[in-house]
Amino acid sequence: MPGESLRAFIHALPKAELHVHLVGSAGVDTVLALARRHPEAGVPADRAELEQFFEFRDFDHFLKVYWAVQSMLKDRRDIRALVIGLAAELARQNVRYAEVTVTPYNHLLDGMPGDELLTGLVEGRAVARAEHNVELAWCFDIPGEKGVRAGRETAVFALRERPDGLVGFGLGGPEIGVGRAQFEPFFTAAREAGLHSVPHAGETSGPATIWSAVHDLGAERIGHGTSCTADPALLAWLAEHRIPVEVCPTSNVRTRQVPSIAAHPVRRMLDHGLVVTLNTDDPPMFGATLEGEYLAVATSLGLRAAEVARLAKNAVAASFLEDAAKAAMAAEIDQVVASGTGAEA
Numbered sequence: 001m002p003g004e005s006l007r008a009f010i011h012a013l014p015k016a017e018l019h020v021h022l023v024g025s026a027g028v029d030t031v032l033a034l035a036r037r038h039p040e041a042g043v044p045a046d047r048a049e050l051e052q053f054f055e056f057r058d059f060d061h062f063l064k065v066y067w068a069v070q071s072m073l074k075d076r077r078d079i080r081a082l083v084i085g086l087a088a089e090l091a092r093q094n095v096r097y098a099e100v101t102v103t104p105y106n107h108l109l110d111g112m113p114g115d116e117l118l119t120g121l122v123e124g125r126a127v128a129r130a131e132h133n134v135e136l137a138w139c140f141d142i143p144g145e146k147g148v149r150a151g152r153e154t155a156v157f158a159l160r161e162r163p164d165g166l167v168g169f170g171l172g173g174p175e176i177g178v179g180r181a182q183f184e185p186f187f188t189a190a191r192e193a194g195l196h197s198v199p200h201a202g203e204t205s206g207p208a209t210i211w212s213a214v215h216d217l218g219a220e221r222i223g224h225g226t227s228c229t230a231d232p233a234l235l236a237w238l239a240e241h242r243i244p245v246e247v248c249p250t251s252n253v254r255t256r257q258v259p260s261i262a263a264h265p266v267r268r269m270l271d272h273g274l275v276v277t278l279n280t281d282d283p284p285m286f287g288a289t290l291e292g293e294y295l296a297v298a299t300s301l302g303l304r305a306a307e308v309a310r311l312a313k314n315a316v317a318a319s320f321l322e323d324a325a326k327a328a329m330a331a332e333i334d335q336v337v338a339s340g341t342g343a344e345a
């Protein structure tokens with residue numbers, strides 16, 4: 001498919017984003033404005049310097065930068081601005097629905113009252129819907145490096161506050177030295193309350209972490225899952241049980257987990273019949289967009305239009321949208337395919 005028609009086709013597809021962190025979605029201009037107000041955070045207020053600041057040596061370095069940006073968020077206005085900025089960007093790319101990961105425990109530790117966080121989310125979500133026609137849902141996740149205390153507090157906060165649109169319960173941060181199983185009681189409580197289990201696993205550690213996520217945490221989707229291709233039994237299991245993987249190719253390149261998009265295991269995941277979804281993780285920090293992820297994977301793997309549309313449909317099917325909304329989006333994807341946008345493919 002020639003570049004321009006592939007781009008037009010990808011744009012025309014109504015898309016769902018299932019793995020994006022709220023803090024990591026802060027646009028460059030937003031981060032620059034925050035950095036001017038909060039010099040103590042050590043985040044550059046100059047555009048060129050910020051670009052350099054967003055060059056990551058490895059995953060741990062990325063997390064330190066992420067936490068520095070997070071520390072500048074102080075109140076409902078900051079959260080609301082992030083949510084609305086994310087929605088505007090999603091609308092620009094014809095992304096209609098996103099499940100956005102929020103880490104309440106970290107915001108509370110940074111001194112933001114829980115009410116401020118929740119009000120910012122609620123107000124931002126309403127504006128996203130009214131002004132950008134983007135539907136947002138939330139996943140509250142545990143910052144794993146902060147241990148069981150963070151697990152307990154995150155579950156208590158999620159189940160007590162239960163804001164509209166809260167659909168998922170997750171686990172992020174480093175994986176090495178942060179076993180998934182210790183968080184089992186909190187995932188059990190969240191699942192019993194009707195939240196979906198969506199932990200990160202296999203992003204920065206091996207397949208054992210993914211096995212633990214499914215067995216100990218009841219994972220319904222896997223955040224990243226990059227290392228699953230190292231274990232043929234796991235690949236077969238994920239395919240058989242149709243557990244979707246939230247693949248974030250550019251993120252994995254930028255945190256140096258994989259050398260390039262071409263070398264990304266997404267090809268093997270598709271070859272083994274996994275339900276692959278494409279996502280951005282922390283888009284401005286990685287210089288990523290959802291359209292760009294589709295374009296990069298389609299180009300690198302030489303996908304045909306129908307295969308690209310399949311990726312968009314996978315995201316809809318793997319989402320926690322209501323069935324009617326899923327059916328409407330899937331039908332619209334079929335229409336885009338049938339209308340022949342990018343028909344040269």
Ligand code: HPA
Binds near residue numbers: 172
């Ligand atoms: N993995 C773990 N923790 C994170 C990530 C990620 O990709 N992004 C922000 N926090």
Ligand code: ZN
Binds near residue numbers: 223
């Ligand atoms: Zn993530």
